[in-house]
Amino acid sequence: MRTARFTTLKKLPFAIEQTTFSRSFSLSCKVQHKITPTPTPTPTKILSNRQKFKQIQPPLKVYEKLERLGFGSLPSINRYRGILQQKARLQQQQSRFTDSKKPEPEPNYSFPFVSFFAGAKVPSSIPVETLNEVAFVGRSNVGKSSLINSLAETATVRTSDKPGLTQQLNFFNASGQFHMVDMPGYGFAYADEAQRSEWKNLGFCNSRCETWTKVKFQIVLTKSDLMILPDLARRVVSVGDQISSYKNAIKDVLVVSSKTNAGINEFRKQILFLMGQLKPKKFYESLEETKVEKALKKEEKQKKDDRKKK
Known part of the structure; x- marks a missing residue:
């Protein structure tokens, strides 16, 4: 009885695997070499930007944030069943370990009085930086x-x-607490080429060059009421990913609508905090109470005037 060693080659898509085994025979033996053909690689499907955008799966906390800011809620349909079930489970867990009382709503943060104080069409007209600027x-x-x-x-x-x-740099004074700068937009505008080239040469960045490279920035998504909630949530996630590598970026993406005022109060709070002007909640609550009292007095006075006229 003799023992012979044989090696067969099995072809794999990316490598060749060798398998060694032993077989006994007396007079003769036959060896079959089985070769598997290399499968043709499947071509990679190139997704469009829109398809990539639709594949984004926002986490629950993004939806909760947008709902809290006033951008609506997810519809109860099968497409969003998973995220809605996750939300229900989280609410059940929170109700077990926390009080049944709902968290107190944020006060209406009041902004300081804003007034225009300077406009600059040329670099020499840019005012000296005396306060923090937004x-x-x-x-x-x-x-x-x-x-x-x-x-x-x-x-x-x-x-x-x-x-x-x-069409110029407009500077606004917020009651001597900080300044706000409204800058000309870039891209399409109803202005000729000469005017747009002048905007580029305004030199606002150059006038603040000593500190400009250290300036923090934050992304604000405007006109957000024009998007449906799922797409808005995807946009928040997408923008957050894009700015994640920037060292000076404030990672919280703000979402607002000047039309419906959704998110405006949160943005107001953020600016006051960054400028070091955010007061305790009781301060804003007392201001709100004062506004309500004044409104009621004004309404009563108007009613009395109407009675006298009759």
Whole structure:
């Protein structure tokens, strides 16, 4: 009895695997070599940006944040069954370990009085930096001027439906606490090429060059009422991923609507905090009570005047 050693080669898609085994025979033996053909690789499907966007699965906390800010809630349909069940389970868990009372709502954060104090069409007209500044930068017609008006609850800043109304650096004083800068938009605008080139040469960044590289920035998504909640949640996640590698970026993406005022109070709070001007909650609650009292007195006076006229 003799023992012989044979080696067969089995072809795999990316490598060759050798299998060694022993077989006994007396007079003769036959060996079959089985070769598996290499499968043809499946071509990778290239997804469009829209398809990639639709594949984003926002976590529950993003939906909860948007609902709290006033952007609606998810509809009770099969497509969102998973996230709705997750939300229900979380609420049950929280009710077991916390009081049944709902958390107190945020007060209406009051912004300091805002007034225009300088405009600059040339670098030499840019005022000296004396206070902390909040600059609003973005494309034309994204609603920068309307956003400032919503924050300050005023109509101080001129607005228009036509892109490019803001054609200079506009500086606003927030009651001597900090400054806000409304900057001309970039991209399409109802202005000629010469005007747009002048905006590029305004030199606001250069005038603040000593500290500009250390300036923190935060992304604000405007006109968010135009998007349905699931797409808005995907946009928040997408933008958050894009800015995650920037060292000076504030990672919390803000979502607002100047039309419905959704998210405006949260943005107001954020600016006051960053400028070091955020007061305790009781301060804003007392201001709100004072506003309500004044409104009631005004209403009563109006009723008395109407009675006298009759």
